Amino acid sequence: MSELYLDDYKAGDRFESPELDVSEDDIRAFAALYDPQPFHLDRAGAEASPFQELVGSGWHTAALTMRLLVNSRFRPAGGILGFGVDELRWPSPLKPGDRIKARIEVLEVRPSAKNPDRGVMRVRVETVNQDGAVLISFMPLLRVPRRNNGG
Amino acid sequence: MSELYLDDYKAGDRFESPELDVSEDDIRAFAALYDPQPFHLDRAGAEASPFQELVGSGWHTAALTMRLLVNSRFRPAGGILGFGVDELRWPSPLKPGDRIKARIEVLEVRPSAKNPDRGVMRVRVETVNQDGAVLISFMPLLRVPRRNNGG
Numbered sequence: 001m002s003e004l005y006l007d008d009y010k011a012g013d014r015f016e017s018p019e020l021d022v023s024e025d026d027i028r029a030f031a032a033l034y035d036p037q038p039f040h041l042d043r044a045g046a047e048a049s050p051f052q053e054l055v056g057s058g059w060h061t062a063a064l065t066m067r068l069l070v071n072s073r074f075r076p077a078g079g080i081l082g083f084g085v086d087e088l089r090w091p092s093p094l095k096p097g098d099r100i101k102a103r104i105e106v107l108e109v110r111p112s113a114k115n116p117d118r119g120v121m122r123v124r125v126e127t128v129n130q131d132g133a134v135l136i137s138f139m140p141l142l143r144v145p146r147r148n149n150g151g
Numbered sequence: 152m153s154e155l156y157l158d159d160y161k162a163g164d165r166f167e168s169p170e171l172d173v174s175e176d177d178i179r180a181f182a183a184l185y186d187p188q189p190f191h192l193d194r195a196g197a198e199a200s201p202f203q204e205l206v207g208s209g210w211h212t213a214a215l216t217m218r219l220l221v222n223s224r225f226r227p228a229g230g231i232l233g234f235g236v237d238e239l240r241w242p243s244p245l246k247p248g249d250r251i252k253a254r255i256e257v258l259e260v261r262p263s264a265k266n267p268d269r270g271v272m273r274v275r276v277e278t279v280n281q282d283g284a285v286l287i288s289f290m291p292l293l294r295v296p297r298r299n300n301g302g
Contacts, residue, residue: 030214033214033218034214034215034217034218035214035217035218035221036218036221037221037230037231038230039230049229049230050229050232050294057214057217058233059210059213059214059217060214062210062213063181063184063185063186063208063210063211063214064185066185066186066208066210067184067185067186067187070186070187070188078200078201079188079189079190079200080188081201082209082241083240083241084238084239084240084241085236085239086237086238086239087235087237088235088236088237088239088289089234089235090233090234090235138239143201
């Protein structure tokens with residue numbers, strides 16, 4: 001798969017990732033290392049929580065979304081390098097057995113005034129499950145090189 | 152450690168997590184599963200990148216920050232449940248050998264008008280390394296129960 005430069009993207013461009021299956025073991029393994037709360041680790045603890053069932057950490061959904069982006073055809077040259085993320089929301093929780101995929105839409109492409117070899121790109125990312133429910137959405141700001149190094 | 156309710160927090164309250172050491176193995180293990188890009192996986196690939204050295208995934212920094220929060224005395228009753236996060240930034244990358252800790256500051260405490268048993272709390276989270284460099288900052292919106300269930 002070929003890499004893309006800032007010059008290759010325009011607002012409105014859309015990409016979709018492959019699908020990924022998420023198991024209860026995946027959810028517990030992430031939670032044990034990074035978010036050890038009862039509603040991510042065991043069914044009994046989850047039933048007593050506002051979720052009422054075992055759900056994945058929101059940061060697990062975020063991390064899996066990154067993996068989906070890396071494995072998509074979005075592919076900015078040099079990799080996906082983010083300065084930050086705005087408006088991150090988790091409208092529905094990740095659940096064991098979910099089959100998820102990510103969608104990317106280019107919102108804005110802006111060459112750098114100071115650095116002719118690159119620019120920044122604002123995109124919207126959404127990850128949905130097999131029922132189309134949105135599990136996470138956010139807007140990263142990415143650093144993307146220009147094709148001719150501005151030369 | 153005791154749990155805290157919405158009524159126990161006020162704007163300006165601050166908490167600090169214990170420290171955590173992050174190894175190159177930790178960085179590679181996270182990257183292999185969730186962010187398999189060269190600058191997170193191997194030194195040669197990292198030297199050719201804008202980082203010029205191996206660095207952790209920004210989502211790894213976020214996930215480790217969650218672990219630090221869960222292990223701090225911040226402890227809202229029922230757990231740390233976020234609706235979303237605003238203004239997430241990665242000013243400096245996570246590096247092998249970093250010793251990190253998270254700081255939490257309460258920005259706003261707002262009882263729910265509709266649900267007398269809970270409210271929302273806006274906090275600012277920052278994770279710093281051993282030199283005081285900020286690796287990540289963000290503002291989560293959290294769901295927190297009231298002490299007397301509003302009764």
